[in-house]
Amino acid sequence: MKTLAARAVALALACLPLAAVADTVTVVTSFPKELTAAYKKAYEAKYPNDKLEILNKNTAAGIAYVREQAAGSRPEVFWASAPDAFEVLSGAKLLQKIGPGNPAIPAKVGNYPVNDPEGYYRGQALAGYGLMWNTRYLKANNLPEPREWADLVKPVYFGHLAISSPSRSGTTHLTVETILQGEGWNTGWEHLLAICANSAAITERSFGVPDGVSNGQFGIGLVIDFFGLAAKNSGMPVEFVYPSQTAIVPANIALVDGAKSSEGGKRFIEFTLSEEGQTLLLDPKISRLPVLPSIYAKAPAGYPNPFGGTIQAKVNFDSTLSESRYYVVVSLFDQMVTFRHKELAAAAKALYDAEKRLGGKKSAALDEARKLAFSPVIDEKQASDKALLALFKAKKTDADASKAKAKVEEEWAAKAKANYARAVELASGAK
């Protein structure tokens, strides 16, 4: 017994996951396992002395993780979709300048710089935002296929859509910003609120939307392109379309400052931008848009090409604006939608019922109800107020600021709730 136990312990010790082989490159990423597994395999095949460690975290948790690690034990690479996340990191002095990489990569896509002008991060793939739907679901429910964001506000889609919350998903935040920038603050929110009201669920992570659409729980979802394209290219009964008000934004990769092995980190970043690393993006299970234009020649027919004009990106995404009001937009969305989804949906339901009942007749009460249900609780001017923006950016440890912030949030929540309740009242009383 004793020898058996001793042998078991010895065997266990021999097989322990050893920490340091040669260079361990730790990558914090929000990307799914299909993608990270492919890069890990290819990278470790090319650099057998390196070991790639993946830390899968959603963008917000990834930022918190990098922040909390002491210099010297930080991960080497941060790799995610949302450019804001990189702005937050470089603002906190957590990134190391790497400058421009592969010269074959164009400086701009549309008007948007591919790499960070200050050299803190680089674009590694391109991403557009769009609509993904389950063809079987739409057919079974007799729903028309959507083309534009604005299509989704129609009553027929009530209870059939899905969207994630920007506070939990960086890519959803980009979608929300894209709509707000493309359509303006008021129209943007009006559409967003109506879309959210039509949603069956506000999902916890951005993947919840494509997942639900793929397996038929939801009809249509607002997603980042690769979710839709990967599902479609892997045989799921789904379709994906870029609406005209979309933006093409790079998904970025950056070298974290204060990591153990910056050289290894740099090596991995160069690998992801090389011909080899870029080609991996075309894998049907990954289906992302390379930043290296020459790769598109290898892509299958019908593969969207942002350099070839197959995607009309009308919105010139302003990442400075997006970053400046990040916390305000995120919190507004949560207070008006995420936490009040039931009430918002009830307001929309009451509106649609009233519209049906009135049969197209004009009604002041109904217009008022619609306005109450689908208007943001603060206007663009209030949202760009310096004091407000500063309040939301204050440190978490600043007790007074967080108290004041909580108060503002409660006000928004209370106002939204009251608006939705009043909208239900007005709509059900509309004659």
Add this chain to the structure above:
Amino acid sequence: MRTSPSLAAVALAIAAFLVAFLVIPVATVVYTAFSDGQGGFTLAHFAAFSGISLMRESFANSLYVAGVTVGLATVIAVPLAYLTVRFQFRGAVLIQTLGVLPLVMPAFVGAAAMQMLFGRSGSVNLVLRDAFGFTLPLMEGLNGVIFVETLHYFPFILLNLSASLANIDSSMEEAAQNLGASGWRLFRKVVFPLAMPGYVAGASLVFIKVFDDLGTPLVLNVTNMLAPQAYLRVTSIGLEDPIGYVICVILVAFSVGAMGGSWWFVKRRDYALVSRGGVQAPRRTLTPWQSLLAYGWIAAMLLLVLSPHLGILLMSLSKVWSFTVLPEQLTFAHYATVFTDAKQMIWNTFLYCGLAALLDVAIGTAIAYIVLRTAIPGRQLLDHLVTVALAMPGLVLGIGYLRTFKGIDLPFGGGALTASWLIFVLAYSVRRLPYALRSCMAALTQVHPALEEAAENVGAGRWSTIRRVVVPLMMGGILAGFVTSFITAAAEISETILLTSRESLAPMSYGIYLYFQSVLGRGPGAALGVIAVSLVAVGTYLSHRLVAAGSPHQSPGGRA
């Protein structure tokens, strides 16, 4: 009853282990929740918590979900328990199966499958919509959590209630029958009140488990409950966020309260019967109608209980399963993916859970021996400390570990403790220790001290008596404890999600969770789930066999 210095040293070492890895982390969490950052006491964080409407809502939702789950689990479990114990009934084996099947499948794994079967466009609702034009919102929001948890946890009530029903002296029932009570009245006025201790123990356990569960709400996309909120606060805002700790304190308070409450409830009233055991109540026979009803109920429950198992198997084998009742094309590709990409995770599970279970039975055996065979002062304290571990939510312990051991490095350049694989072994072993300890205690109780005395009489020293006589005689119980610790640790998710800092360190349970986070990962995630479930199933079978073989006087299946 003797005391030897070396045994006292062992007791001290165990106490130190428990203090370091159970008491201090939990105390740190509680301290942080009440600390103003400068070492002073404050209730400001609790005030902030109650000022956030989302938190109030989460609190209410957690209470609601746990309460309704207990209610529904009662509805399922009580008839089943009553049937097995009181009636001449051939379905008893089926009911025993019903009591074990759900426990084999971790709730969060089953949750994904339940979505495919009972979700908005799940198999059941597609059939209902086609046939009757309506659907059931079984998996919408909190309903989904309640549904999944009820099916997973009702066995706790079933097992405890069956055990306590079996202990009721038949003369009580006969007396009641002589006085004219029968049927529902007999059950309500006499049988159920007498079986109350078992019911309360089971129900409070269900309440705690549901209240603390993190994996199921996360997989089902439900975040407006306490445990997910604590997790989200701590991971996305950071370890400094006090609200996360406030939630932890609430979770601990409810856990301790529910366990203490059930203990108090049983103590408060005298449930002892003058005579018990021996005279088993004569089993009544069912009328044909009753039989039909009983078999119908059992069949329905069996179908429900099997659905996550079946669902996960189908998911793991399906290429495309979208908006159809059953998947269309079958494939083994997901298993291939798992065996190439997730080998490390499978190995990690064996490593962590094996070492944790080894540690558990070693400590469990030592504590059992110290408590039952020595007179070391304060020895009962060890037993009580371990029982405390039973009431500690994994989430709280996980957050406590991250906070307490932050910045502590392993010797010899092993890196940070919280980023190493050791942290899993420690966390699993502390939380699974109560299971192992119960097994070891039971095993040692059955070893007569005369055997040890005999060994010492023929000249064996204390240590060789322990090694050559006590431990071999306890072996059945020790092995059962090992297996129980192992399989429950393998299915653990709350601590695992928090403590996993790198993918290469992740055990299978995290792997399943991670795969479930992407559209195309559902298949491989389910495949890994099937592997985990098979592992747990084999383990459960083994532990039942071991308990049955080790103690011929005890009936198997009383563990909860």
